[in-house]
Amino acid sequence: MLEARKPTSIEDVDLDVLEDTLSFYVRTMNIAVSRDLDERLDGLDVARGTGKITTLLLVDSHPGIRPSVIAQIIMKDRSAMGRLIEQMIDHDLLTRQTSARERRAHELFVTAKGAELAARIRPIVTQQSKDFFSFIAQEEQAQLMDILRRAYRKLVGMS
Amino acid sequence: MLEARKPTSIEDVDLDVLEDTLSFYVRTMNIAVSRDLDERLDGLDVARGTGKITTLLLVDSHPGIRPSVIAQIIMKDRSAMGRLIEQMIDHDLLTRQTSARERRAHELFVTAKGAELAARIRPIVTQQSKDFFSFIAQEEQAQLMDILRRAYRKLVGMS
DNA sequence: AATATTAGTTGCATTTGTCCACTATTTACC
DNA sequence: GGTAAATAGTGGACAAATGCAACTAATATT
Numbered sequence: 001m002l003e004a005r006k007p008t009s010i011e012d013v014d015l016d017v018l019e020d021t022l023s024f025y026v027r028t029m030n031i032a033v034s035r036d037l038d039e040r041l042d043g044l045d046v047a048r049g050t051g052k053i054t055t056l057l058l059v060d061s062h063p064g065i066r067p068s069v070i071a072q073i074i075m076k077d078r079s080a081m082g083r084l085i086e087q088m089i090d091h092d093l094l095t096r097q098t099s100a101r102e103r104r105a106h107e108l109f110v111t112a113k114g115a116e117l118a119a120r121i122r123p124i125v126t127q128q129s130k131d132f133f134s135f136i137a138q139e140e141q142a143q144l145m146d147i148l149r150r151a152y153r154k155l156v157g158m159s
Numbered sequence: 160m161l162e163a164r165k166p167t168s169i170e171d172v173d174l175d176v177l178e179d180t181l182s183f184y185v186r187t188m189n190i191a192v193s194r195d196l197d198e199r200l201d202g203l204d205v206a207r208g209t210g211k212i213t214t215l216l217l218v219d220s221h222p223g224i225r226p227s228v229i230a231q232i233i234m235k236d237r238s239a240m241g242r243l244i245e246q247m248i249d250h251d252l253l254t255r256q257t258s259a260r261e262r263r264a265h266e267l268f269v270t271a272k273g274a275e276l277a278a279r280i281r282p283i284v285t286q287q288s289k290d291f292f293s294f295i296a297q298e299e300q301a302q303l304m305d306i307l308r309r310a311y312r313k314l315v316g317m318s
Numbered sequence: 319a320a321t322a323t324t325a326g327t328t329g330c331a332t333t334t335g336t337c338c339a340c341t342a343t344t345t346a347c348c
Numbered sequence: 349g350g351t352a353a354a355t356a357g358t359g360g361a362c363a364a365a366t367g368c369a370a371c372t373a374a375t376a377t378t
Contacts, residue, residue, distance in 0.1 A: 010231050010317060013224070016216040017281050022300065023192045023288040025307035027209050030189035031234045032314050033182045048335095049365060050186050057175040065167045068325060072169050075190045080366065082327060104325045104374040122176050129182040135313055140306050141181065147299050148184035154294055155191050158169060207366090208333070227356060237357060239335065245358095263343040263356045 060118035219277035223266040
């Protein structure tokens with residue numbers, strides 16, 4: 001009888017077809033990296049969910065940028081983007097005004113508090129990514145970055 | 160006056176520090192690939208959210224596997240895992256029974272319907288990943304897979 | 319002028335995630 | 349052997365995020 005065999009443990013699980021499926025790895029890595037990032041940003045007004053960080057940094061470095069452009073960059077639809085901005089305005093990180101030349105569009109700007117927060121999270125975000133992926137060799141990190149960057153740019157139509 | 164310049168468009172946006180941040184790319188790629196996958200699985204009982212697919216395939220190829228093992232693999236906590244399983248049992252994809260040797264643990268099995276669905280989604284999942292990343296050169300895909308696979312294994316403690 | 323497109327908003331239904339407390343069972347320790 | 353600690357799973361509450369579709373307003377097209 002083989003009844004007494006160890007219960008399946010994570011060591012001896014194979015991942016079926018997912019073993020060779022890029023999307024699986026991207027999805028799981030995302031969970032892990034996002035969770036880790038959230039911890040580091042805990043209490044900082046930009047924690048949780050994709051988008052707040054990008055939005056803040058983008059508005060900070062591109063004053064007057066429009067919601068729809070950010071939406072493309074972070075791959076959200078306009079409604080999700082709108083809500084995100086609303087939230088950040090409530091938190092006094094951004095301001096919004098109607099564009100003069102294009103009155104259906106909005107222009108976004110950071111508040112003093114927003115600028116301060118942007119300055120504060122920039123190093124955190126950079127460091128988090130470095131730390132999180134530090135178990136991958138430098139050279140491979142560079143490869144990974146290179147591939148993903150180009151992939152991303154193609155996806156959002158950046159050239 | 161430079162007042163008349165084009166409104167910032169996605170072409171001329173730079174991503175600030177995110178440009179060199181792996182976590183940014185992982186997070187955005189995740190959004191894109193997940194969305195695409197959901198489309199392909201539309202109506203199939205396993206669409207939306209991470210976990211259903213992995214759970215189904217894992218239970219299918221490891222009969223008797225326990226929820227906590229799957230939870231580790233897909234990086235969910237036990238309560239989220241429980242709900243996922245509950246849902247799949249409701250949909251008649253899985254069955255659950257208490258382990259004889261370890262009475263606090265459960266053993267999971269696929270139903271006929273579950274096995275059928277597993278067989279059906281396997282090629283879809285594989286193909287989706289292939290297609291989605293097809294704009295990346297084969298060699299780079301292999302690199303990416305190799306790096307991510309090892310990264311993943313380290314994260315969940317598989318090696 | 320009529321129509322189509324684009325920007326943004328709003329409401330709604332569905333999910334998801336997280337945190338925490340709780341039970342049951344097994345293992346460790348004295 | 350008996351108490352304490354760890355492990356597996358459940359259930360509830362709550363906060364967010366997601367996606368969809370309908371709607372207004374402004375601009376572009378023809």
